Amino acid sequence: MKTPSATKRVLSLICLIAGLGLLIWSLALDFSKSEASYRGATLIIGIIGIVAGLYFFPTLKYHRTIINILFLFPLLFAFAVTVIIPLFLGIGYSFTDWDGIRVKNVIGLANYTSMFTQPSFLWSIFLTFLFVVCNMIMVNLVAFLLALLCTSKIKGLGFFRAAYFLPNLIGGIVLGYIWQFIFSNVVTKLFNTQYSMIADTGTAFLAVIIVYIWQYAGYIMLIYITGLNTIPGDVLEASGIDGANKLQTLFEIKIPMIAPTITICTFLTLTSAFKQFDVNLALTNGKGSVDIFGNYLTNGTEMLALNIYNTAVIKNNYALGQAKAVLFFIILACVSILQVRISNKKEVEL
Amino acid sequence: MKKKVLSILLAGTMVLSMTACGGSGSTNETADTAASTEETATEETSTEETATESTDSTTSAGAIRLLNGKPEINDQLKELAELYKTETGAEVTIETIGGDTSAGDELKKMYQGDNMPDIFVIEANQAATWDGMLADLAGEEWTEKTGFELVNDSMGTIGFPYTVEATALGYNADILSKAGVDPSTLTSPAAWQAACEAIDAKKDELGLTAVFAWCAEPTNLGWSSGTHVFGQYLDAGLKADDTTYIDMLNDGGTIDETRMKHFAEFIGMMNQYSDKDHLLVDGTYDEQVAGFKEGKFAFITQGNWCVTSPDDVNFEVGFAPYAFEDGMNTIIAGPPSYWVAYKDGNVDAAKAFFNWCAGDSAQNILVNKAGLVSPFDDCQYEATNPFYKSMKSYIDAGNYSGWHTMLKKDGLQNETCQVFADYAKGSIADADEFVSKISSVIKGFYAE
Numbered sequence: 001m002k003t004p005s006a007t008k009r010v011l012s013l014i015c016l017i018a019g020l021g022l023l024i025w026s027l028a029l030d031f032s033k034s035e036a037s038y039r040g041a042t043l044i045i046g047i048i049g050i051v052a053g054l055y056f057f058p059t060l061k062y063h064r065t066i067i068n069i070l071f072l073f074p075l076l077f078a079f080a081v082t083v084i085i086p087l088f089l090g091i092g093y094s095f096t097d098w099d100g101i102r103v104k105n106v107i108g109l110a111n112y113t114s115m116f117t118q119p120s121f122l123w124s125i126f127l128t129f130l131f132v133v134c135n136m137i138m139v140n141l142v143a144f145l146l147a148l149l150c151t152s153k154i155k156g157l158g159f160f161r162a163a164y165f166l167p168n169l170i171g172g173i174v175l176g177y178i179w180q181f182i183f184s185n186v187v188t189k190l191f192n193t194q195y196s197m198i199a200d201t202g203t204a205f206l207a208v209i210i211v212y213i214w215q216y217a218g219y220i221m222l223i224y225i226t227g228l229n230t231i232p233g234d235v236l237e238a239s240g241i242d243g244a245n246k247l248q249t250l251f252e253i254k255i256p257m258i259a260p261t262i263t264i265c266t267f268l269t270l271t272s273a274f275k276q277f278d279v280n281l282a283l284t285n286g287k288g289s290v291d292i293f294g295n296y297l298t299n300g301t302e303m304l305a306l307n308i309y310n311t312a313v314i315k316n317n318y319a320l321g322q323a324k325a326v327l328f329f330i331i332l333a334c335v336s337i338l339q340v341r342i343s344n345k346k347e348v349e350l
Numbered sequence: 351m352k353k354k355v356l357s358i359l360l361a362g363t364m365v366l367s368m369t370a371c372g373g374s375g376s377t378n379e380t381a382d383t384a385a386s387t388e389e390t391a392t393e394e395t396s397t398e399e400t401a402t403e404s405t406d407s408t409t410s411a412g413a414i415r416l417l418n419g420k421p422e423i424n425d426q427l428k429e430l431a432e433l434y435k436t437e438t439g440a441e442v443t444i445e446t447i448g449g450d451t452s453a454g455d456e457l458k459k460m461y462q463g464d465n466m467p468d469i470f471v472i473e474a475n476q477a478a479t480w481d482g483m484l485a486d487l488a489g490e491e492w493t494e495k496t497g498f499e500l501v502n503d504s505m506g507t508i509g510f511p512y513t514v515e516a517t518a519l520g521y522n523a524d525i526l527s528k529a530g531v532d533p534s535t536l537t538s539p540a541a542w543q544a545a546c547e548a549i550d551a552k553k554d555e556l557g558l559t560a561v562f563a564w565c566a567e568p569t570n571l572g573w574s575s576g577t578h579v580f581g582q583y584l585d586a587g588l589k590a591d592d593t594t595y596i597d598m599l600n601d602g603g604t605i606d607e608t609r610m611k612h613f614a615e616f617i618g619m620m621n622q623y624s625d626k627d628h629l630l631v632d633g634t635y636d637e638q639v640a641g642f643k644e645g646k647f648a649f650i651t652q653g654n655w656c657v658t659s660p661d662d663v664n665f666e667v668g669f670a671p672y673a674f675e676d677g678m679n680t681i682i683a684g685p686p687s688y689w690v691a692y693k694d695g696n697v698d699a700a701k702a703f704f705n706w707c708a709g710d711s712a713q714n715i716l717v718n719k720a721g722l723v724s725p726f727d728d729c730q731y732e733a734t735n736p737f738y739k740s741m742k743s744y745i746d747a748g749n750y751s752g753w754h755t756m757l758k759k760d761g762l763q764n765e766t767c768q769v770f771a772d773y774a775k776g777s778i779a780d781a782d783e784f785v786s787k788i789s790s791v792i793k794g795f796y797a798e
Contacts, residue, residue, distance in 0.1 A: 099479060100458040118798055180569070184632040196632035198569065199775055287568040289768050289777070295794060296787050298768035313455055315761035315798075316479065 019049025176282020509688025576763025
C-alpha cells in the first residue's frame with residue numbers, strides 16, 4: 001500500500017469542510033423557512049462532499065471502518081427515520097393529550113390509566129387473545145395438512161400449490177369486501193339463513209377467522225412444504241425398510257424433523273394474528289354487540305389493532321391511541337420473546 | 351475486475367439513495383407554480399408533490415390551495431378554478447381527498463408536514479380541533495346573502511357554506527299517489543302508521559319489496575343510521591337554531607327519554623315495514639339506492655345526495671318528515687361541511703375566492719354542473735337535484751332543522767349504529783329496550 005499523498009489529504013479535507021459547510025448552510029436555510037430554490041441542491045452537494053471526503057480520508061488504519069460505516073449509513077438512516085425515531089416519538093406522545101395537531105398538555109400516565117377503565121378496550125384485548133389462539137392452532141393445522149397434500153404424489157401439484165397460495169396475494173381489504181359479499185349473498189342462500197354471518201357477533205367473529213385462515217394458510221403451507229422437502233430421503237427410506245407405517249412416519253420422523261419449521265410458522269402466525277387489522281376493518285369494521293362486564297358494548301368484533309386505529313383516527317384521540325399502541329407493542333414483544341424461548345428449548349431437547 | 355464493477359455499482363446506489371433521502375425532505379426545485387399546478391391537483395395528492403407546491407403557493411400572492419372532501423365534485427371544482435383564473439387572474443389549486451381517507455385525517459398529516467392548504471373542508475364538530483387556527487370571515491359580502499355560515503364562539507364566522515344538503519324520508523310520489531297517501535299529511539306517528547299499512551297492503555300490486563328502503567347494516571352504512579337517522583332524534587321538529595337536544599347530548603351524553611322512546615317507536619315501525627330478509631340487516635348503500643330508483647320502495651332513509659340527476663328516476667321525489675311526535679313537520683337541511691380559511695395561509699386571497707364563489711358565475715358551475723344546492727338567497731339557478739323542489743318548499747316555509755348531528759362527539763355514530771342494527775335484527779326487542787341500550791351506549795361513550 002502506498003502512503004497517502006499530500007494532494008489526497010488536501011482534497012479530502014477540502015471536500016469534508018466544504019461538504020459540512022454546505023450541509024449546515026442549507027439546513028439553516030431550511031429551518032429559517034427561506035424560499036431559496038437552491039437549498040435542495042446545496043444540501044445534496046454537501047452530503048456528497050462529506051461522503052467523498054470521508055472516502056478519500058488519508059488513513060490506512062481506519063479506512064475499512066469508514067467504508068463500512070459509509071455503506072451501512074443509508075440503511076441505518078432509513079431504519080432510524082422510519083422505525084426508531086417514530087417509536088420514541090410515539091412513546092413520548094402517549095404521555096400527552098396530543099390530538100394529531102398539537103400537544104396542549106403533558107398529562108403523564110392518565111392515558112394509560114384511562115384505557116384500562118374502558119370496557120371496550122378490555123374486550124378488544126380479550127378478543128385478540130382468543131383470535132390469536134384460534135388462529136395459531138387452525139392456520140398451522142390447515143397449512144400443515146395442505147403441505148402434506150402438496151408433497152404427496154397427486155396430480156396437478158403445481159396447480160394446487162398455486163391455488164392455495166393465491167389468496168395470500170390478495171390484499172386484506174379487498175379480501176374483506178369479497179367475503180362480505182360472499183357471506184351476505186352466497187352463504188345465506190347456501191345454508192338458507194336469514195342473515196349474513198356478519199350480522200351476529202359470534203358468527204361474525206367466526207367469519208373473520210375463516211377469512212384469515214383462507215388468506216394465511218397458503219403462505220404457511222409454502223414454508224411447511226420447504227420444511228418437508230428438506231427431510232433427507234435416506235431417513236424416510238430407512239424408516240420404510242424398518243416397517244414404519246404412514247402415521248408412524250408422520251409422527252416419529254416428519255414432525256420431529258421439521259421442528260424448526262414449526263417454530264418459524266407458529267411465530268409467524270402468532271405475530272400476524274396479533275396484528276390482524278385489514279380483514280377486520282373491511283369485513284366487520286369491529287361491529288357487533290356483546291353484553292359483558294355489565295356493559296352493552298358495540299365493538300363486538302373489534303380487535304386490538306383496529307381499536308387503536310379507531311381510537312386515534314375515528315374518535316380523534318391520538319394520544320390515547322398512541323398509549324394503546326405502546327401497550328400493544330409491549331404485549332407483542334413479550335409474547336414473541338416467550339414463544340421463541342419455549343420453542344428453542346424444545347428444539348434442543350429433540 | 352468483477353469486484354471493481356460491483357463496488358462501483360454499490361457506491362453508485364449508496365450515493366443515489368443518499369441524495370434521495372436528502373432530496374425529498376425540503377427541496378424546492380419546481381420554481382414554476384403554474385406549470386405544476388395542474389399535475390398536483392390530482393386526486394391522490396402525493397406528499398412529495400404537495401411539499402414542493404406549498405412553499406411556492408404561499409409566496410406568490412393570490413395563489414391558494416383548496417382541499418376538497420367531496421371526490422364526486424372534483425372535476426367541477428377544477429372547472430371552477432379555471433374560470434376563477436380567467437375572470438380574476440388569481441390561482442386556485444384544487445386538491446381532493448375522499449373515499450376512505452377522510453379529509454380531517456389527511457389535514458393532520460398536512461399540518462404536521464407544514465403543508466397546510468389555504469382553504470380546507472371541515473365538519474362542524476371539527477372546529478374545536480382547529481381552535482385558534484381559522485380566519486374570522488365576519489363582515490364579508492357573502493355572509494349577508496346566506497343564513498348557513500358556520501359561526502364559532504371563539505373564532506367568529508369561520509365556515510363558508512358551499513352546499514346545502516337535506517335528509518329526511520325521501521319518497522317516491524308515484525307510489526304514494528297510487529296507494530292513496532298524501533305526503534303532506536305525514537306529520538304524526540298515527541298518520542305514518544296508517545300510510546304504512548295502506549302501502550303495505552298494496553305491496554304486491556305496486557311491485558314493492560317493502561315500504562322503507564331502510565338499511566341498518568353497521569359495518570359500511572353506520573354513518574347513515576348513526577349520524578343521519580340518529581340526527582332526527584336531535585333535530586326533528588325543531589327550528590334550525592334550536593340546540594336543545596344536542597346540548598343535552600354533549601353535556602355528558604344525556605338523552606331525553608320520552609323523546610327517544612317516541613323516536614324508537616318510529617324506528618320500530620320502520621323496521622317492521624322494511625325488507626327484513628335482506629336490505630334491513632345486511633344490505634349495502636348501492637342496493638338501497640338502486641332499489642329506491644327502481645321503484646321497489648316507497649321511502650328511503652337517505653338525503654338529496656342519493657338521487658342527484660333527474661335522469662336517475664322516472665318519478666317525482668320529495669321529502670317527508672320523521673314525524674315521531676305529533677306535528678313534526680321539518681326536514682334536516684343545511685351545510686354538512688364547510689370551507690374554512692387557514693389563518694396562517696393566504697387569508698385575503700381566500701376571502702376573495704369566497705366572495706367570488708357566492709357570485710353568479712361560480713354558482714352557475716356549482717349548481718348546474720356540480721349538482722349542489724345553493725345556500726345563497728340571490729342565486730338564480732334552480733338546482734337540478736330531483737329533491738330540490740321539495741327541499742326548497744321546506745326551506746322557504748322555514749320548516750327545516752339544523753344538521754346538529756354533526757356536533758356530536760367524534761365517533762359516536764360508530765357506537766349508536768350498532769344499536770340500530772340490533773334493533774333491526776330483533777335482538778333488541780322493543781322501544782324500551784332500545785332506549786335503555788342506546789342511553790347506556792351514549793353515556794359510556796361520553797364517559798370515555
